[in-house]
Amino acid sequence: MSGGRRDFFRDIAAAARDAAQAATPSDAAGPMPNPEGAPPPEAEGPDPWLERYSRQLVLPQWSEAAQDALGAASVLVVGAGALGSPVATYLAGAGVGRLGIVDDGEVELSNLHRQHLHFTPDVGVPKAQSAVAKLGFLNPEVVLEPYQARFDSAMVEGQDLVVDCTDSFESRYAVNAACCTARVPLVEGGVVGLGGLVMSIRPGDTACYRCAFPDAPPPGAVPSCAEAGILGPAAGVIGSLQALEAIKLLAGLPGTLAGAFLQVDLATADFLRVAVARRGDCPDCRTL
Ligand SMILES: [Zn+2]
Numbered sequence: 001m002s003g004g005r006r007d008f009f010r011d012i013a014a015a016a017r018d019a020a021q022a023a024t025p026s027d028a029a030g031p032m033p034n035p036e037g038a039p040p041p042e043a044e045g046p047d048p049w050l051e052r053y054s055r056q057l058v059l060p061q062w063s064e065a066a067q068d069a070l071g072a073a074s075v076l077v078v079g080a081g082a083l084g085s086p087v088a089t090y091l092a093g094a095g096v097g098r099l100g101i102v103d104d105g106e107v108e109l110s111n112l113h114r115q116h117l118h119f120t121p122d123v124g125v126p127k128a129q130s131a132v133a134k135l136g137f138l139n140p141e142v143v144l145e146p147y148q149a150r151f152d153s154a155m156v157e158g159q160d161l162v163v164d165c166t167d168s169f170e171s172r173y174a175v176n177a178a179c180c181t182a183r184v185p186l187v188e189g190g191v192v193g194l195g196g197l198v199m200s201i202r203p204g205d206t207a208c209y210r211c212a213f214p215d216a217p218p219p220g221a222v223p224s225c226a227e228a229g230i231l232g233p234a235a236g237v238i239g240s241l242q243a244l245e246a247i248k249l250l251a252g253l254p255g256t257l258a259g260a261f262l263q264v265d266l267a268t269a270d271f272l273r274v275a276v277a278r279r280g281d282c283p284d285c286r287t288l
Helices: 005-027 048-057 064-071 084-094 127-138 169-182 232-251
Strands: 074-078 098-102 143-147 161-164 186-192 195-201 260-265 270-275
Touching: 048 064, 064 232, 074 084, 084 098, 084 127, 084 161, 084 232, 098 127, 127 143, 161 169, 161 232, 169 186, 186 232, 195 232, 232 260
Parallel strands: 074 098, 074 161, 098 143, 161 186
Antiparallel strands: 186 195, 195 260, 260 270
16 A cells, blocks of 8 residues: 555545634634734645545555556447446546547437436437546546547557447457557456346466357347347446446556456346456457
């Protein structure tokens, strides 16, 4: 655990408590007169950086170095829908330095029950633009880059991490292949109905998405959200798990899902962790 800002934060918290206790009896008598007529000195508040991140800085698993690692990171969120909403919200809130948001779609009324970065007045607005507008209010310190476009492998270059929040197997395999080629860590996720899956990938070190699922299911075998339905909180759970994985990977925390996937059945509240080994014949990562 590093000192520096954390010690400073604790000193401020202790001083605030002492001041509150000392002020309580005299408050009833009103403020002290100011014989000189000079304005009272302005109270110095806590450092806004410390204030914003204070609840994660005090975590025993966290540190100033972990916070700085987040602040120095560039993350690409592919998809600004049901999974992208919680992922981008938590990453912006946590203090990721640069956040790219990729989505070529526009907000529809049927999105709103599960895609909480978009509101009713946003219907018809490009999702990347709508998402970035909210994220900017949430944390102005984050550099936000909207991409109103389909995912392209060139977008992965220069990223420290990619979070795949798309909703088709075609796009999942494309993102996986691009991250393997560029050796950029990836957090995969998917949700439909009341079930979902999360997987973290360190290309070259742990199994990639295609190692775990060599072939896409036949067309029509897995229904879409429009066909099978979905509850908003189910997407929230999967997206939140993806955000947590991303933060752990960026900060170097242990206990990630790299080398495994988590299968989540929210109809029964069952979580199953399945270990996955790399495949020597994987077309995406065998050469790494
Ligand atoms: Zn692989």
